[in-house]
Amino acid sequence: MYLHPEFETLTRSELEVLQTERLRATIKQCMNSPFYRKRFEESHIRPEEIKNLDDLRKIPFTTKQDLRDNYPFGLAAVPMEEVVRLHSSSGTTGTPTVILHTQRDLDEWANAVARCLYMVGLRPGDIFQNSSGYGMFTGGLGFQYGAERLGMLTVPAAAGNTKRQIKFITDFGTTALHAIPSYAGRLYEVMVEMGIDPRRDTNLHTLIIGAEPHSEEQRKRIENMLGVKAYNSFGMSEMCGPGVAFECKEQNGLHIWEDYYIVEIVDPDTLEPVPEGEVGELVLTTINREAMPLLRYRTRDLTRILPGTCPCGRHHIRLDRMKGRSDDMMILKGVNIFPIQIETILMQFAELGNNYLITLTNEEANDLMTVEVELKEFSDDYPHLQALTKEIVRQLKDEILITPIVRLVPKGTLPQQEGKAVRVKDLRKTLI
């Protein structure tokens, strides 16, 4: 039932003892990083002062901006010769961020993912297919190493090419698949087109879904369509990637591994802890990482801690489904996009005004982005307007890796923005 019973079944008080011990070791480790040494000095905190979990709150938050400002290796807490892997964000919002791993970090990451997969019933003998992008995107290698660690035959199918994906599922007898929720819907559609009945013609029994917000209803549909159990996965590249939090068989909240992370939920405005069980921003401290520990990292994800205990016997707290973001990040086809990226491109065109609106919709399980932008300088010239539209699309695609629909609209036709501008309208529905 448990892959790591020595950690998974710890009681709350046992977990706290372990966390305290690991926090002290982490603080010590952080003093090897130029960034944290400076931060402790500036905040007049002596590392020895951080003795227990309450003391953690004396330490300032770490933000994504800190990672950018100290790009690429300013947060390294080990000599660079000990670093064996690097993952980087696409860096589309400016300076990219880098996460470093020692071999021990990679081993612990694989252990965490293996623990998650075991928890939902996967065992050696299962055939695990991963439709994540590989390369810098942590969903690829993260699940690969974790599934291998568990001892499954692991198919690195990677993203895209739906027909080939389905051929792998039928030919190899894939029993478990990792896919973003919208892609699970797409797979089903194409299976139907190909005359394949997922219940009759495949061995699929488990789906791992994550990286994209989805509702309980959406999960149920995926389960019904494909004849599987679908489990919600939560991760982020700053923490390592997948394997941070995962649903157990109860499918009621995601256990976050407290032998790896200390969890805080804070009000994103006041940065004070929210009352127990209320929604706030998830703040994580890594306590099982060497190369690049992060203290009180602001994830920007909004969630809450589910009250009560889980019948599965694990006391690691359960996070509710992510409720959104405390910043304006959008997730499209599993890709993280910030409106500022789009704005930066648009503002380079002299013909365009300052007012724009991003609308997200979905059709046939496919996310679409429409960018409407007001035309400032108007020339009586269709070919020019068409060329302009095409050029905007091209540049946006280079930036956000997704091809948007661009519509030039007359000046004054978009809603006027007062105060905090609403630049994004998310009209995506649960389709599948």
Added chain:
Amino acid sequence: MTTVQQLSIFVENKSGTLLHVLELFKEAKIQLVASTISDTVEYGIYRIICTEPQRALEVLKTAGISANVSEVFAITLDNVPGRAADAIRLISNAGIGISYLYSFMLSGKGILIFRTDNAEKTNQVIQENNLIPLDSDKLLALV
């Protein structure tokens, strides 16, 4: 170079936008002589020949509508079949491309309004072949 002033308005393909423009004209007592718009998907350019094009432009701008006034060729033709072909042949044979064209009848005369990819050369063809170009005053005098 003899040309007429044409008003171009950038309009969204949305119900009610055309009416809004026409209501503004009505209110300002500006008369349409000719206008054209095509069925593009996202946006349209509504091109208009009207009385007092500069005042019309002000009216539109005051209403916050994207518009501009540009110069286009207008030639008048006898009301006989085949005259348009004769005129366009001259332009075509000179290797000039026509960007857009619209035509109408006014006081028994055929009027061709068009823009080309080479205004200088077009002007030359008009002059050398004794085509009759109109300016805004002459065109509006026919109304």
